[in-house]
Amino acid sequence: xxxxxxxxxNMVCNHCAEVLEEKLKLAGFEVQNxxxxxxxxxxxIDEDQYAKLISIIRDNGFDIIDDENSRIVEQVKQLIxxxxxxxxxxxxxxSDFLAxxxxxxxxxxxxxxxxxxxxSIERYFILQKIERAKExxxxxxKTLSQIALELDYSSQQHFSRQFKKETGLAPSHxxxxxxxxxxxxxxx
Numbered sequence: 001x002x003x004x005x006x007x008x009x010n011m012v013c014n015h016c017a018e019v020l021e022e023k024l025k026l027a028g029f030e031v032q033n034x035x036x037x038x039x040x041x042x043x044x045i046d047e048d049q050y051a052k053l054i055s056i057i058r059d060n061g062f063d064i065i066d067d068e069n070s071r072i073v074e075q076v077k078q079l080i081x082x083x084x085x086x087x088x089x090x091x092x093x094x095s096d097f098l099a100x101x102x103x104x105x106x107x108x109x110x111x112x113x114x115x116x117x118x119x120s121i122e123r124y125f126i127l128q129k130i131e132r133a134k135e136x137x138x139x140x141x142k143t144l145s146q147i148a149l150e151l152d153y154s155s156q157q158h159f160s161r162q163f164k165k166e167t168g169l170a171p172s173h174x175x176x177x178x179x180x181x182x183x184x185x186x187x188x
Contacts, residue, residue, distance in 0.1 A: 003050075004032075004041040007065040008057060009074050011037050012081055020060055027056055037078045073116045075102055076109060077124070084128045089152040094125055130166045133159070137175045144171050 011017060014036070021034040029049075030042040045053065054064055065071050079101055083090065090097050095106040098121070102109055113121045129151045136147045148159035163171045 004044045006039045006041075006053070007071050007074060008037055008039055009063040009065050009070070011062055011078075016062070020057065020062060023056055023060055024053070027052065029053065036082070037074055069112055069116060072102060072104070072109065073113055076113055076121060080121075080125050080128055084125070084132050084151065087150045094122070126162065126166065129153075130163060133163060133171065134167070134174065137171060140175070144175070147171070 008020070011020070017034045017036055020039075021031050024031055024034075024039075029045075031039065032042045033040040057064060065074055076098060079098060080094075083097065092100075095110075098109055099106040110121055113124070117124065133147055133151055136142055136150070137144075142150070144159070145156045148156040151159065153159035153162070160171055163169070163174070167174060169177075
């Protein structure tokens with residue numbers, strides 16, 4: 001074994017990282033750094049410690065990624081989630097953003113993602129944007145125009161059409177009923 005750097009699947013927010021880091025420390029692991037999707041221990045661990053690490057990670061709803069393809073897919077997901085939640089528009093387009101951050105050809109990334117996830121990167125990106133829109137609508141702190149702008153839609157009309165296509169409800173109707181129709185982003 002003798003490894004001290006691990007990639008973790010389904011870690012979608014800083015709170016996830018904080019909770020898992022605390023659980024690992026309570027179990028006696030010396031965590032050097034915990035980031036979204038990555039764990040760095042101060043020292044390599046043996047097979048018994050690895051089994052214990054896996055158990056803690058899985059008990060908390062995560063999993064270890066131990067192959068390169070899964071790491072790339074998880075990296076795509078993390079980059080998209082961070083981008084959508086950042087509230088800032090992409091400088092270029094999504095394909096350039098991912099290729100620049102993963103250091104691989106976008107076509108290769110796209111084929112891999114579709115094969116592993118059963119949906120395109122673009123579809124995953126849209127689902128993340130719609131889920132973030134639902135969250136912002138429920139918070140009721142921004143207008144629909146502000147939400148459309150934050151999520152980098154070309155117009156409020158484009159946002160509204162895509163929202164209705166994905167949810168079956170217009171954003172204004174969703175805002176009026178304020179039912180919790182959100183989906184956990186690790187389930188998208």
